[in-house]
Amino acid sequence: MASVITISIFSLIIFFVYSQYRALQRNITAARASGFKYVVSPVFFQSIPWILLQEALLPILKKVPAERTESWLPLSLFYRIWHFGYEPFEKAGTDTIMIVSPSGNALWTCNPELIIQTCTRYKDFIKPIDMLAMLNIYGPTITASEGEENRVYRKVAAPSFNETTHRTVWTESLDQADMMLEFWEQNGGKVDQLNHDSNRFALHVLSKVFFNREMKWLGQEKIPEGHELTYNAAISSVFKYNDTLFMTPKPILNNSPMESHKKAKQSFLEFQKYMVEMRDETASRLRSSKPSDGGSLLENFVMAGTPDLQNDNLIISPAAVLGNMFIFILAGHETSANTMALAITLLACNPTFQKTLQSDIDSIVGSRPPSEWSYLTDYPKLQNGCVGxxxxxxxxxxxxxxxxxxxxxxxxxxxxxxxTHHLAKDTLILINASAAHRNRKYWPQPPKDKTVPGDASPYPLSSFHPERWLSPANGYSTPAADHFDPIPGSYIPFAEGFRSCMGSRFARVEFCAGIARVFQEYSVELAGGKSDEDFRKAREMLSSGMGFEMGLKMKEAVPLRFVKRVK
Ligand code: HEM
Incomplete structure (x- = not known):
């Protein structure tokens, strides 16, 4: 009996090794046929066991001689792609490289020509939606859909991103910035967790713009009847626990005795209740009155997902109303919040540019109160100036x-x-934005001996040069060589083409209003002090201290102090 088991196990192992070997040979043949440079790797970027185990295995892998791992490992570490920046491409001597493994081929590129082709040929190159399906916790979403389904969601949402909406983003961001400043004042200007506050700022702006819900920073919000949490608490905690909600199968979440699972489930159900209430109230209002100008995002999704309100061309399932309400807040808040927190922390590390920015804000809005700021005239100046x-x-x-x-x-x-390069079907194409933004052909990098203390790969502090974006055409007297207009595909913070970000203008308006209001009144500095050691630590947190979850963020916030400006 024992020998039968041994033989079976042995045969299975032989079969597994043989099938892996055959798959690797097939994938090498496909990589050769593509004409791109390729390297062989034991792991596939997208493999779930590898994603789950890689951080634990890294100390062991670091002990392996570098020449055995350096060609494939930096482009196989899911959580560290940003940290390696352009380095793997520089070492490989090419901007496009195929990583071949038994489980599949991954084509990494930071080449602008290829980025444009893969982002604009929407029928040829699609999103790998299997990878994104976990986002559909409340129902189908724009992010985890493809083809006709995705186009319908985009058509439903697009009219809401109009100038009326952007004007509301402007006024609401100014209001929220004022409330945030008042909140900081209560603590003497000391802010330990700027990312928490920028998250709150962005969530509040989205809630007003999408759902017409006013959110405050101070004072007690009452829990409405039938709820266990306030709206504010429900929305904040659903995003706090979003990783648990995405990763944990429903039956486990529903029955788990673990405290974090119970909290995640409660926030999921509470936010669902609020969304259902908002959906139903909006549907009954739309039965007797017309939608607002262009329709708010909520109105447009409710009309498309409610049988008696639908128009023939735009029909989505009722579940997709909730799915998309959730995903628009997810897509629109952490991205904006992290960008704002990073920008402010960069200003604390770069006092000279902070002063230039403040003078520029003064020259645009002067000492006018925000109620007199104009979306039509002030926003474009801020966007074309130091804030943009x-x-x-x-x-x-x-x-x-x-x-x-x-x-x-x-x-x-x-x-x-x-x-011409030939790509076998089902190749995983990975556009490396971190490397594209540091591709030395388009973005000169400082030599390593010129980097500032504490800054580590990919050297964001040493390469921080916002003046490059100021154009003499907008009245800035930066040397002509400094002004930079990136070639298509070399600068892709909002992606490109058909699946690019729907909220890029929203995000820009929000950022300009928020930053201009804060720095009209306040300066920011490192809370620890102004010694070389304080700056070194902060730079370390902004480089090696960065992490990647749903997006790039600081693992630990740099403690800051906001000081009222003396003008
Ligand atoms: C600084 C802030 C932001 C950044 C850097 C950003 C970046 C991006 C990027 C890179 C994508 C493409 C993702 C991919 O293809 O995998 C994307 C998609 C998207 N973004 Fe943004 N975003 C920001 C703010 C916003 C805001 C404020 C909203 C909404 C109000 C928004 C809504 C969306 C939506 C709905 C998509 C998915 C589009 C689709 O899949 O068809 N984003 N964003």
Missing amino acids: ALMNETLRLYSVLPFIPKTNPAPQTLTLENQ
Whole structure:
């Protein structure tokens, strides 16, 4: 009996090894046929066991001689793509490289020509939606859908991103910035967790703009009848526990005795109740009155998902109303919040640019109160000035989504420098935004001996140069060589083409209003002090201390102090 078991196990192992070997040979043949440079790797970027185990295995892998791992490991570490920046491409001597493994081929690129082709040929290159299905916790979503279904969601949402909406983003961001400043004042200007506050700021703006819900920073919100949490608490905690909600199968979450699971389940159900109430109230209002100008996001999704309110061209399932309400808040808050927190922390580390930014804000809005600021005239000036330059440079250095995945359901060709490359079907294409934003052909990097203390790969602090975005055409007297207009595909913070970000203008308006209001009144500095050691620590937290979850963020916030400006 024992020998039968041994033989069976042995045969299974032989079969597994043989099938892996055959798969690897097939994948090597496909990589060769593509004409791209390729390297062989034991692991596949997208493999779930590898994603789960890689951080634990890393100390062991670091002991293996570098020449055995350096060609494939940096582009196989899910959580560290941003940290390696352009380095793996520089070492490989090419901007496009295929990583071949038995489980599949991953084509990594930071080449602008290929980025544009893979983002604009929407029928040829699609999102690998299996990877994203976990986001559909409340129902189908724009993010985890493809083809006709995705186009319908985009058509439903697009009219809501109009100038009326952006004007509301402007006024609400100014109001929320004022409330945030008042909140900070209560603590003498000391802010230990800027990312928590920027998250709150962004959630509040979205709630007003999408759901017409006013959110306050101070004072007690009452728990409405039939609820266990306030709206504020429900929305905040559903995002606090979103990883648990995405990863844990429903039956486990429903029956688990673990405290974190219970809290995640409670916030999931509470936010669902609030969304259902908002959906139903909106549907009954729309039965007797017309939607607002262009329709708010909520109105447009409710009309498309409610049988008696639908128009023939735009029909979605009732579940997709809730799914999309949730995903728009998810897509629109952490991205904006992390960008704002990083930009402010960069200003604390760069006092000279902070002063330039403040003078620029003064020259645009002077000492006018925010009620007199104009979306039509002030916003474009802020966007074309130092505030817009700060956002562009922050997004260049900290691509919130460091890689953008695509795949090709059928064999495809790609053209690079007039050469045709053949891509086998189902190749995983990974657009490396972090590397594209540091591609030395378009973005000169400082030599390593010129980097500032504490800064580590990919050297965001040493390469921080927001002035590059200021144009003489907008009245800025930066040397002509400094002004930069990136070539298409080399700067992709909001992606490109058909699946690009729907909220890029929303995010820009929100950032300009929020930053301008804060720095009209306050300066920011490191709470620890101004010694070389304080700056070194902060730079370390902004480089090696960065982490990646749903997006790029600081693992630990740099403690800051906001000090009232003396003008
Ligand atoms: C600084 C802030 C933001 C950044 C850096 C950003 C970046 C991006 C990127 C890179 C994508 C493409 C993702 C991919 O293809 O995998 C994306 C998609 C998306 N973004 Fe944003 N985003 C920001 C703010 C917003 C805001 C404020 C909203 C909504 C109000 C929003 C709504 C969306 C939606 C709905 C999609 C999915 C589109 C689709 O899949 O068809 N984003 N964003």
